[in-house]
Amino acid sequence: MELRILPKNIADMIAAGEVVQRPASVVKELMENAVDAGAGQVDVVVTDAGRTLVQVIDDGSGMTPDDAVLCFERHATSKLATAEDLHHILSFGFRGEALASIAAVAEVTLRTRTRDAQVGTEVRMAGSENTLTREVSCPVGTNVAVRNLFYNIPARRKFLKSDNVELRHIVEEFQRVALTRPEVGFSLTHNGRSIHVAKPAKSVKFRIQDLLGPALTGDLMDISADTTIASLRGYVGRPESARKALGNQFFFVNGRYFRSPYLHKAVMKAYENLVPEGSTPSYFIYLDVDPSTVDVNIHPTKAEIKFEEESLLFQTVLAAVKEAMGRASVAGSIEFDNPEAREIPVVGPHFDEYRPSGIPTAGVDWNFNPFETEETAGREGGDSFAPESARSGGKEETVGSYDYSRHIDKSQNYGALFEDRTLPTSQILVVQGKYILTQSASGLMVIHVRRAQERLFYDRFLKALTAGGHVSQTALFPVTVNVGMEGLLVLQNHTEVLSRLGFDISPFGADCVVVNGVPEGYSAQAGTVERLVGDLLLALEDESSAPGLPGVMEQALARKFALLGATSGEKLRSPLEAQRLVDALLQSENPEFTAAGKRILAIVPAEDLEKRF
Numbered sequence: 001m002e003l004r005i006l007p008k009n010i011a012d013m014i015a016a017g018e019v020v021q022r023p024a025s026v027v028k029e030l031m032e033n034a035v036d037a038g039a040g041q042v043d044v045v046v047t048d049a050g051r052t053l054v055q056v057i058d059d060g061s062g063m064t065p066d067d068a069v070l071c072f073e074r075h076a077t078s079k080l081a082t083a084e085d086l087h088h089i090l091s092f093g094f095r096g097e098a099l100a101s102i103a104a105v106a107e108v109t110l111r112t113r114t115r116d117a118q119v120g121t122e123v124r125m126a127g128s129e130n131t132l133t134r135e136v137s138c139p140v141g142t143n144v145a146v147r148n149l150f151y152n153i154p155a156r157r158k159f160l161k162s163d164n165v166e167l168r169h170i171v172e173e174f175q176r177v178a179l180t181r182p183e184v185g186f187s188l189t190h191n192g193r194s195i196h197v198a199k200p201a202k203s204v205k206f207r208i209q210d211l212l213g214p215a216l217t218g219d220l221m222d223i224s225a226d227t228t229i230a231s232l233r234g235y236v237g238r239p240e241s242a243r244k245a246l247g248n249q250f251f252f253v254n255g256r257y258f259r260s261p262y263l264h265k266a267v268m269k270a271y272e273n274l275v276p277e278g279s280t281p282s283y284f285i286y287l288d289v290d291p292s293t294v295d296v297n298i299h300p301t302k303a304e305i306k307f308e309e310e311s312l313l314f315q316t317v318l319a320a321v322k323e324a325m326g327r328a329s330v331a332g333s334i335e336f337d338n339p340e341a342r343e344i345p346v347v348g349p350h351f352d353e354y355r356p357s358g359i360p361t362a363g364v365d366w367n368f369n370p371f372e373t374e375e376t377a378g379r380e381g382g383d384s385f386a387p388e389s390a391r392s393g394g395k396e397e398t399v400g401s402y403d404y405s406r407h408i409d410k411s412q413n414y415g416a417l418f419e420d421r422t423l424p425t426s427q428i429l430v431v432q433g434k435y436i437l438t439q440s441a442s443g444l445m446v447i448h449v450r451r452a453q454e455r456l457f458y459d460r461f462l463k464a465l466t467a468g469g470h471v472s473q474t475a476l477f478p479v480t481v482n483v484g485m486e487g488l489l490v491l492q493n494h495t496e497v498l499s500r501l502g503f504d505i506s507p508f509g510a511d512c513v514v515v516n517g518v519p520e521g522y523s524a525q526a527g528t529v530e531r532l533v534g535d536l537l538l539a540l541e542d543e544s545s546a547p548g549l550p551g552v553m554e555q556a557l558a559r560k561f562a563l564l565g566a567t568s569g570e571k572l573r574s575p576l577e578a579q580r581l582v583d584a585l586l587q588s589e590n591p592e593f594t595a596a597g598k599r600i601l602a603i604v605p606a607e608d609l610e611k612r613f
């Protein structure tokens, strides 16, 4: 391979653009160069989320002394010689822009040696100027250290986001490259701590597991399809493991990551009615197409791509994912999203309409906590009734000797205890754990359980965040969750908010946390806590909740955590729980809609019922 300067015409064909937007761009470009150079191992070392240092070390081909200098010239590339080559590019790079762009906005030290050379070359650049070239002894391969990014453009440096956010971008870019080349080993280290170690792997699935953990991999289903325009392989998550925020969604074409809102829609269409609104399944979709039918050159960092046969590709993706959904034989639609559901007349603003008829309002305890499950209520309510000997003396209350039968005894007291304080539960019907049916003054009232819970969570969370105070908490047997370095940082930055919302989470070691408590009403089974923490991180990192207008951040947080709570929540198990939910909902100032504007309750007028017969 020899370096050439691209002829002007090709240079012009290649749209100029900004390659380096943030530290993560440097990580991406250097990793791609390392892979293009045939490296078997690529190590990425980052300091201060890339502000101070981004260094990428590879054991690839290395460069000759001449190339080590020439590679910083704009349009210096070894990967493209003629315009025709542009149509069947399979390497990551070909514009010859990355190193030139990076050297223009940072201090760069390159050390490199080819296999046949006894001695290597060191080249230093700062603000596009070559400040040093000399011989050094160094291993075969290339080592590029990029220091003080944007040191000469203070405005750009100021524009960088918090370390958490920048690191998040770095991790994303790292994962995107690592997911395209399972056979290459990769590592990512930040401030001296290891974030990812991805061993060379036989297949993508092992790579996914290394990067994202066995829990996620266990949830994946294979997909594959072969059509005249594309061959598709990959994995998609089971619908039940869909997450509430964007996270692990990856498209690759011919070994390159790309973003595609359009094909994302194809995936989501296949999941239609299988995942709750607002959640997104994980997917890793690898397409192979004829390189001449795809234009990777419409975007300066090649993150977006133009396909010749876009709509056929859409159908291919849709069909492949749908086929997997069929295999998972997941059924059950979320009926509130049915167009027909909208034909149910909107409930008017007359509050009495909501109230199931016949409620002896005076007898209802409005302070009742709807999130108390029967079990916990039984435990607490029962304690005062249980004989002294059966009460938990502090000493005997150890994890090992916990007497679960106490729950059962006490939940038997429960019914008697509250009978006179609640409605006859016979007026309430729970359908599939999803809907509550009850009477209203003019007909049948239908309540969407999950959304009702979301509303109640929202009200509680918003109050805690704006008016001060804390949401009550369910204590857990402590669960340790590995959140990684960056995750730990994020959680630590939000200690105050988390404690107000009812979480008890404390750091444990360098990259773990211990979860001791969650907001009351959140699902708290051992297996679900790990996912909960993952979702929590996504919610906290989401930039849309960044401080802005007063109150906006609180609302956004309350909304996200309400959704999280409602979707993590356990199913209604009894009419009594349903009753509590209805009571509490009708106490809300806005029982009709969730904070996100989704309908919570609907009334089917008696006339409509009559029409059916």
Ligand SMILES: Nc1ncnc2c1ncn2[C@@H]1O[C@H](COP(=O)(O)OP(=O)(O)O)[C@@H](O)[C@H]1O
Binding pocket: 003, 029, 033, 034, 036, 037, 058, 060, 061, 062, 063, 071, 076, 077, 078, 079, 092, 093, 094, 095, 096, 097, 098, 099, 100, 141, 142
């Ligand atoms: N890690 C590396 N190992 C070997 N050669 C490299 C490495 N990084 C860059 N090069 C050489 O420098 C050239 C310029 O790199 P770059 O500016 O990223 O442009 P491109 O990747 O588009 O060719 C590459 O074409 C390659 O020949």
Ligand SMILES: [Mg+2]
Binding pocket: 029, 032, 033, 092, 093, 094, 098, 099
């Ligand atoms: Mg490159």
